[in-house]
Amino acid sequence: MMSLSEQNASAAGVKLAAEARNITKRFGRTVALNDVGIEIHDGESHALVGRNGAGKSTLVSILTGLQAPDSGEVTFGGVAAPTLSDRDGWRHNVACVYQRSTIMPALSVAENLFINRQGRTLISWSRMRRQAAELLESFDVNVDVTLPASDLTVEQRQLVEIARALSAGARFIILDEPTAQLDGPAIERLFERMRTLQDNGITFLFISHHLEEIYEVCQKVTVYRDARHILTAPVSELGRAELVDAMTGEPGGLHVPGAASRAAVDAKTPVALELRELSGDAFHDVSLKVRTGEVIGFAGSASSGKHQIAETIYGLRRPSAGEVLVNDRKVKPGSVPDALRNKIGCVPRDRHHQGLVLGLTIAENAAMTVLAKLGPFGTVPPGQLALVGSKAIESYDIVASGPDQPVSDLSGGNQQKVVMARALADDPSVLVLINPTAGVDVKSKESLLGVVDRVARDGSAVVVISDELDDLRVCDRVLVLFHGEVAHEFGRDWTDQDLVAAIEGVTEQ
Amino acid sequence: MTKMITPDTVAVPASNRRPQLRLARFRDLALVPAIIVLIVIGALISPDFLTVDNLTNVLQQQSALALLVLAEAMILITGKFDLSLESTIGFAPVLAIALVEPASAHGLGTQWPEWMAIPLCLLIGAAIGAFNGLLILKFQLSAFIVTLGMLITVRGLHVGVSGGSSLFQLPQSFMYLGFEKWFGLAASVWIALIAFVIGIVVLSYFRQGRSLYAIGGNVDAAKAAGIRTDAVVWTVLIIGGILAALAGILETGRLGAIGANMGEGMIFTVFAAAVIGGISLNGGKGTLFGALCGVLMLGLIQNLLTIMRVDGHWFGAINGVIILIALVLSRVTSGKAQE
Numbered sequence: 001m002m003s004l005s006e007q008n009a010s011a012a013g014v015k016l017a018a019e020a021r022n023i024t025k026r027f028g029r030t031v032a033l034n035d036v037g038i039e040i041h042d043g044e045s046h047a048l049v050g051r052n053g054a055g056k057s058t059l060v061s062i063l064t065g066l067q068a069p070d071s072g073e074v075t076f077g078g079v080a081a082p083t084l085s086d087r088d089g090w091r092h093n094v095a096c097v098y099q100r101s102t103i104m105p106a107l108s109v110a111e112n113l114f115i116n117r118q119g120r121t122l123i124s125w126s127r128m129r130r131q132a133a134e135l136l137e138s139f140d141v142n143v144d145v146t147l148p149a150s151d152l153t154v155e156q157r158q159l160v161e162i163a164r165a166l167s168a169g170a171r172f173i174i175l176d177e178p179t180a181q182l183d184g185p186a187i188e189r190l191f192e193r194m195r196t197l198q199d200n201g202i203t204f205l206f207i208s209h210h211l212e213e214i215y216e217v218c219q220k221v222t223v224y225r226d227a228r229h230i231l232t233a234p235v236s237e238l239g240r241a242e243l244v245d246a247m248t249g250e251p252g253g254l255h256v257p258g259a260a261s262r263a264a265v266d267a268k269t270p271v272a273l274e275l276r277e278l279s280g281d282a283f284h285d286v287s288l289k290v291r292t293g294e295v296i297g298f299a300g301s302a303s304s305g306k307h308q309i310a311e312t313i314y315g316l317r318r319p320s321a322g323e324v325l326v327n328d329r330k331v332k333p334g335s336v337p338d339a340l341r342n343k344i345g346c347v348p349r350d351r352h353h354q355g356l357v358l359g360l361t362i363a364e365n366a367a368m369t370v371l372a373k374l375g376p377f378g379t380v381p382p383g384q385l386a387l388v389g390s391k392a393i394e395s396y397d398i399v400a401s402g403p404d405q406p407v408s409d410l411s412g413g414n415q416q417k418v419v420m421a422r423a424l425a426d427d428p429s430v431l432v433l434i435n436p437t438a439g440v441d442v443k444s445k446e447s448l449l450g451v452v453d454r455v456a457r458d459g460s461a462v463v464v465i466s467d468e469l470d471d472l473r474v475c476d477r478v479l480v481l482f483h484g485e486v487a488h489e490f491g492r493d494w495t496d497q498d499l500v501a502a503i504e505g506v507t508e509q
Numbered sequence: 510m511t512k513m514i515t516p517d518t519v520a521v522p523a524s525n526r527r528p529q530l531r532l533a534r535f536r537d538l539a540l541v542p543a544i545i546v547l548i549v550i551g552a553l554i555s556p557d558f559l560t561v562d563n564l565t566n567v568l569q570q571q572s573a574l575a576l577l578v579l580a581e582a583m584i585l586i587t588g589k590f591d592l593s594l595e596s597t598i599g600f601a602p603v604l605a606i607a608l609v610e611p612a613s614a615h616g617l618g619t620q621w622p623e624w625m626a627i628p629l630c631l632l633i634g635a636a637i638g639a640f641n642g643l644l645i646l647k648f649q650l651s652a653f654i655v656t657l658g659m660l661i662t663v664r665g666l667h668v669g670v671s672g673g674s675s676l677f678q679l680p681q682s683f684m685y686l687g688f689e690k691w692f693g694l695a696a697s698v699w700i701a702l703i704a705f706v707i708g709i710v711v712l713s714y715f716r717q718g719r720s721l722y723a724i725g726g727n728v729d730a731a732k733a734a735g736i737r738t739d740a741v742v743w744t745v746l747i748i749g750g751i752l753a754a755l756a757g758i759l760e761t762g763r764l765g766a767i768g769a770n771m772g773e774g775m776i777f778t779v780f781a782a783a784v785i786g787g788i789s790l791n792g793g794k795g796t797l798f799g800a801l802c803g804v805l806m807l808g809l810i811q812n813l814l815t816i817m818r819v820d821g822h823w824f825g826a827i828n829g830v831i832i833l834i835a836l837v838l839s840r841v842t843s844g845k846a847q848e
Binding site: 064066087088091096100101102103104105106107111115116117118119120121122123125 | 714716726730736
């Protein structure tokens with residue numbers, strides 16, 4: 001491990017695209033950044049990693065001029081950063097593609113590209129559209145500029161945001177978890193584009209929870225932990241285990257329970273979940289038996305239909321044909337209440353939209369699916385409610401001040417644990433997990449996957465839908481979907497290469 | 510500058526490339542056929558309908574409402590709310606009159622020169638808008654509840670200053686805009702029309718106007734793009750107050766007096782006209798032309814009901830049903846759920 005000062009020494013003479021020195025930032029009593037720094041050399045792709053709460057987002061908002069540090073300084077190309085009110089000055093130095101979209105959905109792509117730069121006098125719409133089309137063409141982004149931005153895919157939106165940043169003159173671009181919502185091929189295209197831009201002298205700060213991506217696209221990596229700078233090193237000199245150690249502060253890397261530690265499921269075990277020739281949105285004719293204690297994984301690209309299958313099982317979508325059976329009883333199609341009655345639990349795709357009511361407390365969120373069963377005659381006794389909350393905190397290892405804390409105060413990993421607690425509140429016999437570890441840090445990931453393993457041992461059937469290979473290691477079988485059909489089936493002994501090849505459809509050709 | 514960067518190895522799937530009929534663009538014109546249908550129906554029902562007198566009458570009756578809708582539409586586009594406009598329309602003229610008239614005519618005793626009545630009135634409107642802005646932007650209160658409080662307060666001030674009675678003794682200058690005709694059309698109609706034309710041009714062809722949409726669509730993104738969002742919203746709220754005060758002057762001139770309940774209940778019609786015209790209550794969507802069409806449609810319906818001699822007691826119910834139908838129709842034609 002190299003310290004920052006050693007880095008400073010070795011970096012002497014190299015031009016820095018951006019630098020932050022001795023930054024400290026407090027929010028009330030929490031220290032978000034404690035005397036940290038980062039040096040981003042001209043023309044490199046620099047990764048910034050750390051667990052949730054490590055201070056990455058705060059650093060991004062300081063580097064983009066949205067917040068002022070309490071102490072410390074930011075420079076771009078050796079020149080001190082402009083004042084916070086000088087937005088134009090910041091825009092020439094740095095641009096950020098945030099996790100949250102900075103697109104105005106109702107406005108056209110063209111206007112989004114030139115927002116607040118439409119000119120001083122009368123706007124010429126035809127000229128703006130032409131310039132927008134030329135701009136996007138120069139980046140090889142194939143989008144109709146007259147479309148409202150809300151029609152764009154996530155991938156197209158990011159490209160438009162990158163193009164907007166570059167056209168404003170910024171040569172240093174921060175990508176804040178750009179891959180979180182993209183599927184495999186789109187991620188590859190993004191990386192390809194990053195490399196091309198890098199060849200043209202653009203500097204990137206790349207933030208991601210997927211460590212593999214860092215090895216693929218970055219040259220340097222900086223690790224933050226608990227608001228402190230831990231290390232900065234060339235990616236090629238840092239092993240994966242070391243990187244994870246630096247992030248978690250514990251040696252040993254990611255401990256994900258594997259399926260092999262559980263007893264094998266044989267054909268005599270009763271079937272908990274059965275799909276009979278199920279067809280629906282974006283998938284067709286899927287038949288499957290999941291036995292109690294078995295964990296099944298669904299993998300595939302974003303367009304493979306894997307989310308749709310999961311949402312159909314839970315009743316969020318209505319199948320067009322076929323049926324879902326739980327313990328040999330038919331589940332009413334397209335009905336979440338009936339899925340709950342049949343003891344199907346679900347961690348939905350997006351915890352912010354479908355998983356949690358952010359303003360409510362941990363207890364209220366965790367008990368949401370069992371509210372009717374807490375007290376006599378459907379009453380909700382506060383004591384019972386608090387009990388569900390504190391049990392959830394205890395069993396799922398949620399870091400919180402108590403069951404009365406609103407979930408909006410929790411970190412992403414802990415929020416996801418609350419979603420998990422809610423899915424498990426009614427002791428489901430079938431558990432459907434969609435992207436269960438999306439956007440959570442390494443520790444939370446371990447703990448969430450540990451819960452999956454535990455639930456399977458306790459005799460539930462589990463279906464895991466995920467893009468992350470780590471999530472699939474816990475599975476007894478992994479089904480790979482391709483264009484809505486099961487293309488491959490793996491047992492417990494798949495390799496990363498085989499699975500990824502199957503997901504990308506490489507083996508099809 | 511960006512020309513050199515031409516990655517040729519990658520291409521994004523061109524799923525959205527298909528040339529398609531852009532429904533969104535016609536959305537603004539969605540009410541035009543409805544207005545034409547109303548005019549045809551009117552012409553068939555009564556020979557009195559399609560006369561210059563009647564139609565200019567409709568326009569004049571709607572001019573004050575139109576100004577309020579213009580103000581509300583701009584405020585809604587920035588993602589804010591102003592309920593207090595309906596109180597401003599009455600209070601701004603009342604206070605302005607009270608400051609210039611003698612105590613015998615409900616004056617406050619200041620007796621400032623009469624020519625000051627109109628500037629004072631507009632200034633009062635601006636002050637109410639600025640005060641709303643202070644509470645909403647600096648104290649970070651919800652626009653809905655702030656302006657609801659202001660609606661009640663300003664209405665109360667109106668009643669307090671006027672002593673609960675209608676004011677009939679008004680300076681000539683104050684009445685002028687409301688009943689004078691320019692080129693054969695009521696001055697108030699010209700004023701509303703000019704205000705709308707200015708609004709449409711600014712909101713379609715000026716950076717400052719487009720920033721309203723940016724703020725309403727995604728305020729963080731607007732900030733990141735360098736738009737001074739607070740300053741813009743504040744300006745819009747102040748302009749809204751001024752337009753409401755101007756509407757008060759026009760309405761005063763048209764009626765020849767300031768009623769103790771002038772403007773009461775008007776805000777519901779204002780919102781209905783704006784939403785029917787395609788303005789989103791969530792901000793960032795809709796055009797002023799659409800809002801204008803919303804006003805005209807409601808005005809024509811009102812006029813038709815009068816001409817058909819429908820019992821006035823039923824107007825409220827009929828108006829409400831028509832507003833609901835219009836909303837359902839606009840939901841169906843736009844194809845998107847109304848948030």
